[in-house]
Amino acid sequence: xxxxxxxxxxxxxxxxxxxxxxxxxxxxxxxxxxxxxxxxxxxxxxxxxxxxxxxxxxxxxxxxxxxxxxxxxxxxxxxxxxxxxxxxxxxxxxxxxxxxxxxxxxxxxxxxxxxxxxxxxxxxxxxxxxxxxxxxxxxxxxxxxxxxxxxxxxxxxxxxxxxxxxxxxxxxxxxxxxxxxxxxxxxxxxxxxxxxxxxxxxxxxxxxxxxxxxxxxxxxxxxxxxxxxxxxxxxxxxxxxxxxxxxxxxxxxxxxxxxxxxxxxxxxxxxxxxxxxxxxxxxxxxxxxxxxxxxxxxxxxxxxxxxxxxxxxxxxxxxxxxxxxxxxxxxxxxxxxxxxxxxx
Amino acid sequence: xxxxxxxxxxxxxxxxxxxxxxxxxxxxxxxxxxxxxxxxxxxxxxxxxxxxxxxxxxxxxxxxxxxxxxxxxxxxxxxxxxxxxxxxxxxxxxxxxxxxxxxxxxxxxxxxxxxxxxxxxxxxxxxxxxxxxxxxxxxxxxxxxxxxxxxxxxxxxxxxxxxxxxxxxxxxxxxxxxxxxxxxxxxxxxxxxxxxxxxxxxxxxxxxxxxxxxxxxxxxxxxxxxxxxxxxxxxxxxxxxxxxxxxxxxxxxxxxxxxxxxxxxxxxxxxxxxxxxxxxxxxxxxxxxxxxxxxxxxxxxxxxxxxxxxxxxxxxxxxxxxxxxxxxxxxxxxxxxxxxxxxx
DNA sequence: GTGAAAGCGCTAACAG
DNA sequence: CTGTTAGCGCTTTCAC
Numbered sequence: 001x002x003x004x005x006x007x008x009x010x011x012x013x014x015x016x017x018x019x020x021x022x023x024x025x026x027x028x029x030x031x032x033x034x035x036x037x038x039x040x041x042x043x044x045x046x047x048x049x050x051x052x053x054x055x056x057x058x059x060x061x062x063x064x065x066x067x068x069x070x071x072x073x074x075x076x077x078x079x080x081x082x083x084x085x086x087x088x089x090x091x092x093x094x095x096x097x098x099x100x101x102x103x104x105x106x107x108x109x110x111x112x113x114x115x116x117x118x119x120x121x122x123x124x125x126x127x128x129x130x131x132x133x134x135x136x137x138x139x140x141x142x143x144x145x146x147x148x149x150x151x152x153x154x155x156x157x158x159x160x161x162x163x164x165x166x167x168x169x170x171x172x173x174x175x176x177x178x179x180x181x182x183x184x185x186x187x188x189x190x191x192x193x194x195x196x197x198x199x200x201x202x203x204x205x206x207x208x209x210x211x212x213x214x215x216x217x218x219x220x221x222x223x224x225x226x227x228x229x230x231x232x233x234x235x236x237x238x239x240x241x242x243x244x245x246x247x248x249x250x251x252x253x254x255x256x257x258x259x260x261x262x263x264x265x266x267x268x269x270x271x272x273x274x275x276x277x278x279x280x281x282x283x284x285x286x287x288x289x290x291x292x293x294x295x296x297x298x299x300x301x302x303x304x305x306x307x308x309x310x311x312x313x314x315x316x317x318x319x320x321x322x323x324x325x326x327x328x329x330x331x332x333x334x335x336x337x338x339x340x341x342x343x344x
Numbered sequence: 345x346x347x348x349x350x351x352x353x354x355x356x357x358x359x360x361x362x363x364x365x366x367x368x369x370x371x372x373x374x375x376x377x378x379x380x381x382x383x384x385x386x387x388x389x390x391x392x393x394x395x396x397x398x399x400x401x402x403x404x405x406x407x408x409x410x411x412x413x414x415x416x417x418x419x420x421x422x423x424x425x426x427x428x429x430x431x432x433x434x435x436x437x438x439x440x441x442x443x444x445x446x447x448x449x450x451x452x453x454x455x456x457x458x459x460x461x462x463x464x465x466x467x468x469x470x471x472x473x474x475x476x477x478x479x480x481x482x483x484x485x486x487x488x489x490x491x492x493x494x495x496x497x498x499x500x501x502x503x504x505x506x507x508x509x510x511x512x513x514x515x516x517x518x519x520x521x522x523x524x525x526x527x528x529x530x531x532x533x534x535x536x537x538x539x540x541x542x543x544x545x546x547x548x549x550x551x552x553x554x555x556x557x558x559x560x561x562x563x564x565x566x567x568x569x570x571x572x573x574x575x576x577x578x579x580x581x582x583x584x585x586x587x588x589x590x591x592x593x594x595x596x597x598x599x600x601x602x603x604x605x606x607x608x609x610x611x612x613x614x615x616x617x618x619x620x621x622x623x624x625x626x627x628x629x630x631x632x633x634x635x636x637x638x639x640x641x642x643x644x645x646x647x648x649x650x651x652x653x654x655x656x657x658x659x660x661x662x663x664x665x666x667x668x669x670x671x672x673x674x675x676x677x678x679x680x681x682x683x684x685x686x687x688x
Numbered sequence: 689g690t691g692a693a694a695g696c697g698c699t700a701a702c703a704g
Numbered sequence: 705c706t707g708t709t710a711g712c713g714c715t716t717t718c719a720c
Contacts, residue, residue, distance in 0.1 A: 017498070019697060030707045035699060045705060060496050065473035066414050067697035070712050075410060077474070085429040085438070094429070098456055107470050110454040112442055126451050129409040130421070152404050154361070235638035261634075268640050290605075291635075294579035296612050363713055374691045379715060389689060411713035414696050 018059045027055035038063055069131065078317060079109045079132040081123070083139070083202070084232055087259075088289045089306060090138065093160060096310030097136060104318050106133065113138075115202055115231045121145050128153045134317045136160060139204065142168075156320040158313045162204060163333060170320075170330030172313045176204050179302055179336055180211030183256050183284055184219070186338050192254035192282065193221050198241040198262045202231040205258035208286065212256045224248040233258065238265020246273060253281055254344075260285035260292045260301055267299060267343060283343040297342035304336045362403045371399035382407060413475065422661060423453045423476040425467070427483070427546070428576055431603075432633045433650060434482065437504060440654030441480060448662050450477065457482075459546055459575045465489050472497045478661045480504060483548065486512075500664040502657045506548060507677060514664075514674025516657045520548050523646055523680055524555030527600050527628055528563070530682050536598035536626065537565050542585040542606045544575040549602035552630060556600045568592040577602065582609020590617060597625050598688075604629035604636045604645055611643060611687060627687040641686035648680045 024031040029052060036044050037052040044052075055061075069075040078101055082090040098108045111127060113120055124146055127135070134156040142150070150157055150168055157169035162176070187195065195216045199209035206228075213223060225248055227241035238261060246269075257263035263285030270281050277283060277297065285292055288303035309332075316330035368375040373396060380388045381396040388396075399405075413419040422445060426434040442452045455471060457464055468490055471479070478500040486494070494501055494512055501513035506520070531539065539560045543553035550572075557567060569592055571585035582605060590613075601607035607629030614625050621627060621641065629636055632647035653676075660674035 017496075020699095021697080031697090032699075032708080033706060036706085039699085043705070048705080060492065062469055062472050062493065062497070064414075064475060064697055065470075066410055066419060066475050067712090068699065070408075070410050070414050070714085071697080071699040073700095073712070084435075086432065086435045088430065091428075091430045091435075095456060102467075102470075107453070107455070107474070109451070111451070112439060123446075125406055126409075126446075128406050130451070131408060131410050148404065149406065152361075153406070235634050239638065265638060268638070272640055290579050294583065294609060294612070295639075296616055364715095365713080375713090376691060376715080377689090380690085383715085387689070392689080408713055411696090412715065414698085415713075415715040417696070417715095 017064070018061045019064065020061075023052065023055045023059055023061050026059065027052045073131075075131050075133055076105060077107045077109055077130070077132050078134040078136060079111065079127040079130070080136040081111050081113050081127070081138060083113055083115050085110075085112060087232060087287075089259075089287050089304075090161075092306035093310040093313070096307045097314050098310075100311055100314030101317070104314075106321075108136075121149065124149050133321055134158070136313055136317070138162075156317055158316055158330065160309060160313055163331075167331070170313075170316045172309050172316065172330070172332045172334060174304060174334045174336055176207035177211035179286070180208045180213075180256070181215045182336075182338065183208075183302065184212045184215035186284070186340075187216070187254040187256075187282065187344075188219050188221075190254075190282070190344065192252070194224050194251055195221050195254040195256070196223065196225040196227070196245055196249075197256050197258075198227045198229065198238060198266060199258040200231040200233045200237075200262070201228050205231065205233070209256060209258050216254075224253060229262070233261045235261050235265040235268070238262035239269040240265075242266040242269040243273075246275070249275065249281060252279075255281060255283045257283065257285050260287040260289040260299075263299055263301065263343075264291050264295060267295075267297070278343045284338070288339060292339075292341070299343040300341045301339055302336055303339050305334050309334045361408070362405050363408065364405075367396065367399045367403055367405050370403060371396045417475075419475050419477055420449060421451045421453055421474070421476050422478040422480060423455065423471040423474070424480040425455050425457050425471070425482060427457055427459050429454075429456060431576060431631075433631050433648075434505075436650035437654040437657070440651045441658050442654075444655055444658030445661070448658075450662075450665075452480075465493065468493050477665055478502070480657055480661070482506075500661055502660055502674065504653060504657055507675075511675070514660045516653050516660065516674070516676045516678060518648060518678045518680055520551035521555035523630070524552045524557075524600070525559045526680075526682060527552075527646065528556045528559035530628070530684075531560070531598040531600075531626065531688075532563050532565075534598075534626070534688065536596070538568050538595055539565050539598040539600070540567065540569040540571070540589055540593075541600050541602075542571045542573065542582060542610060543602040544577045544581075544606070545572050546575040549575065549577070553600060553602050560598075568597060573606070577605045579605050579609040579612070582606035583613040584609075586610040586613040587617075590619070593619065593625060596623075599625060599627045601627065601629050604631040604633040604643075607643055607645065607687075608635050608639060611639075611641070622687045628682070632683060636683075636685070643687035644685045645683055646680055647683050649678050653678045 020031045020034050023034045037049050085091050101108050136158050138161045159171045161173045163173045197209040199205045225245035229237035263283050270277050275281050285301040288301045292299050292301040312332045364375045364378050367378045381393050429435050445452050480502050482505045503515045505517045507517045541553040543549045569589035573581040607627050614621050619625050629645040632645045636643050636645040656676045
């Protein structure tokens with residue numbers, strides 16, 4: 001069509017999305033052959049494959065994965081649900097998981113659920129309606145309705161960041177109560193008798209700080225403050241929480257914060273008020289965010305191998321998806337460890 | 345099947361995913377009616393709708409959006425591509441965008457491209473193959489191949505975080521060079537003549553710091569250091585960069601960092617070496633992360649309305665998708681502003 | 689207000 | 705190695 005006006009494109013391109021039949025026609029083969037060139041190249045003769053590939057390039061063909069998924073009943077996509085990505089904690093897991101899955105040919109559909117439980121079921125419906133091949137979901141506290149929907153989707157499920165007694169399917173996480181107990185042990189070994197906590201109000205954070213408090217209690221310690229702030233954690237919330245406790249911090253105190261953000265805030269506020277850290281106030285955070293190692297003073301925190309968790313979760317999912325062997329139990333306790341730095 | 349063993353479920357549920365025909369049969373209507381109850385309830389009599397809804401609940405029916413999408417040619421899904429979510433900058437935009445889109449019935453498929461350009465085209469192919477109804481993509485620097493693929497997908501596209509001269513379609517962002525110039529003006533007004541920059545090596549960060557440096561040069565300032573670190577920015581990189589510049593910081597110096605993380609690192613390191621801030625070293629960051637306001641000293645930074653950007657982007661996309669009026673030009677300069685705090 | 693027929697673009701299964 | 709046939713589960717279109 002040389003009279004169609006000054007089109008910027010030298011080659012002619014169809015306005016409508018190119019489909020497999022267009023490629024097939026141009027290459028002079030059947031649509032099925034085109035499909036094979038894309039999905040199982042080894043089952044096509046090199047000569048034919050070459051022809052087809054030229055046609056694909058020439059037309060700029062992008063296969064419709066929606067149609068393919070409907071036909072093959074595999075979407076080559078997995079859904080992931082986390083409360084937020086603002087938190088380095090989840091960001092690491094997701095990044096690693098995404099990379100590993102993409103390498104295996106799966107795309108990750110990431111959804112943010114927020115901390116409210118208000119419309120999690122609606123979110124799940126929207127997600128599961130797209131027929132993901134697997135589901136990654138943060139936390140182990142779900143409504144009965146949510147659990148039922150997930151179960152009935154009959155896909156592999158990995159719950160991350162939590163290890164509960166009644167897993168839906170597979171789990172990669174750790175026991176938050178163990179963390180609290182471990183931190184308690186750590187402080188007790190240093191001779192602390194007075195303690196405080198600052199915690200976000202999400203279930204996992206509370207588990208960590210409350211089990212810490214209980215362990216301290218059992219050991220005869222005395223609580224001088226248990227502050228709870230709204231999730232997600234912020235530095236400011238940590239500062240304010242510490243400011244509120246300041247009057248009670250008359251003696252050497254051990255503080256456990258449910259997040260490094262809170263810990264950093266607490267330390268910042270303490271120093272502003274000339275409360276010696278770690279002389280008067282010992283602080284342990286959680287998460288090993290970059291902040292904990294790179295700020296001055298670097299502060300003690302609990303490190304959880306988030307990247308490793310993402311890797312393991314991807315491994316679990318892929319093993320189930322590629323169906324090697326029987327339906328294996330997937331269960332992994334992500335190791336955690338206290339990293340002692342300058343604030344204890 | 346009463347002899348099938350002790351099933352935990354009281355009600356009988358099909359092992360195979362239930363489909364629209366199952367619901368239709370149970371409700372005694374045609375599949376099409378079920379479809380209408382779900383998508384256009386007002387075109388169904390209340391009585392019929394009630395019957396159908398009971399059947400849906402009873403069977404736990406979750407509509408297959410893949411099939412629906414293939415048929416209707418609308419996936420009710422939009423794809424979003426950002427380099428990383430570890431950065432509060434992008435996290436904010438994405439969070440807002442996702443919320444706004446979900447409210448309108450669209451799910452957001454979020455993908456992380458990383459900072460390397462290695463396989464962005466492959467990523468785009470995987471994304472566009474799922475036939476998203478729209479595309480949100482960070483940055484305006486794309487390979488010709490990528491641009492072509494995007495163009496040929498014939499969907500609304502919003503480039504965020506950048507405003508370039510040759511937009512693919514719509515844009516929501518700001519001119520990074522303007523930011524640099526503005527910061528230069530700010531420092532010049534305070535009588536600075538010596539300056540330095542610390543920048544991540546991604547294109548946008550470099551634009552900000554280089555235009556700052558040029559403006560300072562033009563005003564007769566002298567550069568005592570231009571440090572570049574690998575993206576993404578970290579606090580540690582900021583500390584190291586500053587440490588490297590320390591020998592040259594013999595007089596009052598103005599430092600512009602391409603990210604608040606770098607700025608915080610620089611300030612931390614400067615204080616460690618007893619370099620007075622802001623006496624000897626004035627620092628301005630970028631991004632207005634919580635850290636900039638909540639650390640001590642709170643530091644001067646450039647605030648960009650990320651949340652607003654996400655909102656505007658969603659508005660652009662939705663307006664195009666719902667097709668109100670003609671194909672409008674979408675172009676929005678996100679406002680930015682220097683927030684002066686204790687480090688300048 | 690409801691239903692029947694046709695087909696979205698692709699791939700599984702089977703032939704050749 | 706390649707092609708043909710028959711759907712995947714839903715919605716569009718048109719008829720009633």
